[in-house]
Amino acid sequence: MSLMVAFSTVAHATPPAGFDEFTGVWPTAVEPADCRPGDLVETGIQGEVPLDDRRSGRSTEGYNCNIDLVGQYQGRGAGPVSPTYENCAYIASTWPTNLLGPDAGVQVLDVSDPANPIPTALLTEPAMIGGTWESLKVHEERGLLVGTGVGLIESAGYISVYDISQDCAHPRLLNPATGSLPNMPIPITTHEGDFSPDGNTYWASGIAPGWISAVDITDPAHPMVVWGGLTGVAAHGMGFTPDGNTMFLSNLAGLTIIDVSAVQNRAPRTVIGHPLPHIGAKFWTDGLLNQHSIHVTYDGTPHLFTVDEGGSGGVKLFDITDPATPRWRTSAKLSINLPENQDRWASSNASNGPFGYDAHYCSVDRVDDPSTMACSWIQSGIRVFDVSDPDRFREIAYFNPPAQTGKHRQLPNSLHATLGSIAAPPVIGTFALARALMQGQTGADGVINDQSRLVGADLSADWCLSPPEFHGDMLYVTCMDNGFMALQLDPSVYPSR
Missing domain, CATH: 2.130.10.10 (YVTN repeat-like/Quinoprotein amine dehydrogenase)
Structure with missing residues (x-):
């Protein structure tokens, strides 16, 4: 397993030979961050809050790498x-x-x-x-x-x-x-x-x-x-698109591309009933519940980051020179999202609600030639990537806040602590687990364990869904149980601008 994980941290510069953009699964994770001495680093594979840490209470200390918590307002979640x-x-x-x-x-x-x-x-x-x-x-x-x-x-x-x-x-x-x-x-x-x-x-x-x-x-x-x-x-x-004429609308497993120029360029309040033509569509099976997209350019060429909130799809980058036919260029995934680690994906978050280790919302430091992307990755916390090379992303920092275990009643505004506890198993994302099992890429041992339950999330890791937003060399973000946090990126990985 250690050799497999080490191999998986080297991202492909381009899609692998023969890669099918509909049926294919991006097979590698981004290069992991090189953390500072004294950081509370992850004890499992990249992106994981291990079952042992949840059982022992270690996850209540959180994990950080090249990011420091400056201030916080937890409120009621x-x-x-x-x-x-x-x-x-x-x-x-x-x-x-x-x-x-x-x-x-x-x-x-x-x-x-x-x-x-x-x-x-x-x-x-x-x-x-x-x-x-x-x-x-x-x-x-x-x-x-x-x-x-x-x-x-x-x-x-x-x-x-x-x-x-x-x-x-x-x-x-x-x-x-x-x-x-x-x-x-x-x-x-x-x-x-x-x-x-x-x-x-x-x-x-x-x-x-x-x-x-x-x-x-x-x-x-x-x-x-x-x-x-x-x-x-x-x-x-x-x-x-920057002119507002084309919408990339997220759907269950892909994008619907729509010409919205009639709305964008309307004479005020005169558009009702005008049909909006579909330009094209892009579908995939590596991930599901596509969440949102960010239009950027690399060397003047238009691209689109798009995020899947289920199925371990991570964040995809498409070349949209032709917006009707996006071309998959590369992906950002964590090791916990890879097919060979789907057993760990399921077992370690067996009782913390329907969302597991999946991306949700991202932001970039600038839309033209972005250098850095920060993403909420639900139970994996806040992940920060160097995206300056559109063919090879690498992780430079992460912050997974302390688990608020046992604090359900104190957090009535936390979707995780309240409504997220209705279903305890990580049901959103089981498609990736099922596929990996059927294809013999992972095993079922430990997927059901002594922590498994049907209701009542254990809050053994927080849910981070909100986009981390750049404010100079700081990130402002909320996670559901920890509330608002101001995070300082280490200048060695993100120099002050």
């Missing part, structure tokens, strides 16, 4: 996606369990002093109390914060738009009527969402049955749906 803006952070809400605590809604933090984040406001409109899930997003240039009320996985109708450009610590609601009052919903389905690049449209998606809506927020005080339609059997997160 966090929902899936909590964005930041300048010196502020916005902690996503989880419905209905956030109602069990005294601070139901989206918590606003002032992070002017990263070592001492301070709560400054609580957003309590229907959308904010109703569980923002993956809809809570910031548009940097316009200084807007938008979120929708998602409820349990999917809902409809409520959206709140805030001005954060003047005082980010005290957001100002811009739409006190349409979309925000209980008796004035708008016709959208909600789960995930994001801004168009120019910030004039907020795109809301509601997973099943693949319905997405374009909300015109040119006038933020009066959000209005200007387009809505079916895109397939499911719709998740998204990414855009």
Whole structure:
């Protein structure tokens, strides 16, 4: 096994010979980070919180490599996606369990002093109390914060738009009527969402049955749906070309590529009913539940990072010179995601909820010739990669926060500690395990063990789902049980810019 793991840490510069982009499984992990003396390094293979560490309590100390925790605000935990803006952070809400605590809604933090984040406001409109899930997003240039009320996985109708450009610590609601009052919903389905690049449209998606809506927020005080339609059997997160004319919409196991220029270039509020043509699609079986995408360029050539939140797919990089036919260029995976390690993938997180060691959201330090990508990797914590060479990624740092074992009741706003405990086995991702077993790449010994249970996640590792966002040489991020954290990257791996 040690020889296999050592081999697996050398990533292919290009897809292996004969690699099939639909049926193939990327076979290698990124080169592991070279950690500092004194770091609390991982004791298992790359990305793993070993079963022994969970049993002994070692996982409550966390793991770090070339990153230091500067400051933290745990509060009552966090929902899936909590964005930041300048010196502020916005902690996503989880419905209905956030109602069990005294601070139901989206918590606003002032992070002017990263070592001492301070709560400054609580957003309590229907959308904010109703569980923002993956809809809570910031548009940097316009200084807007938008979120929708998602409820349990999917809902409809409520959206709140805030001005954060003047005082980010005290957001100002811009739409006190349409979309925000209980008796004035708008016709959208909600789960995930994001801004168009120019910030004039907020795109809301509601997973099943693949319905997405374009909300015109040119006038933020009066959000209005200007387009809505079916895109397939499911719709998740998204990414855009810089001009906003092409959407890369995440679906169950790939991307739907849509021409949205009619919405992007609309005469104000005149688009409803206009069909949006599909440019193409890209599907794969290495990973599932595609989450979101990031448009970047390398030497002027357009590329797309896209993230799978299930099935050990990791993060893929596609050359999208022809956006209709993305070409898979390389992948970022951890050793725990490889087929030969799927037995360890399943056994070590046997009782910590449906999500295991999978990527969820990423960000890059810049979109043109990115040098660094930071990702939330659920039970593997925060992972940071050197992506300056698009054919060979390597890991440079990681931070997996201390497990909050036994603190379920203290964290009513943590999706992991509350709703994530309904199902204890790592059911999201079992497709990769099943395939590895059928192909003889891994064994079943230990997959079911003394820690296995059907309900009640043991909180033996945190869930990190929110994108780590670059603030100079720091990362601002939330993990569900640990809440908000300000992390300092060591200058030896990420020089101050």
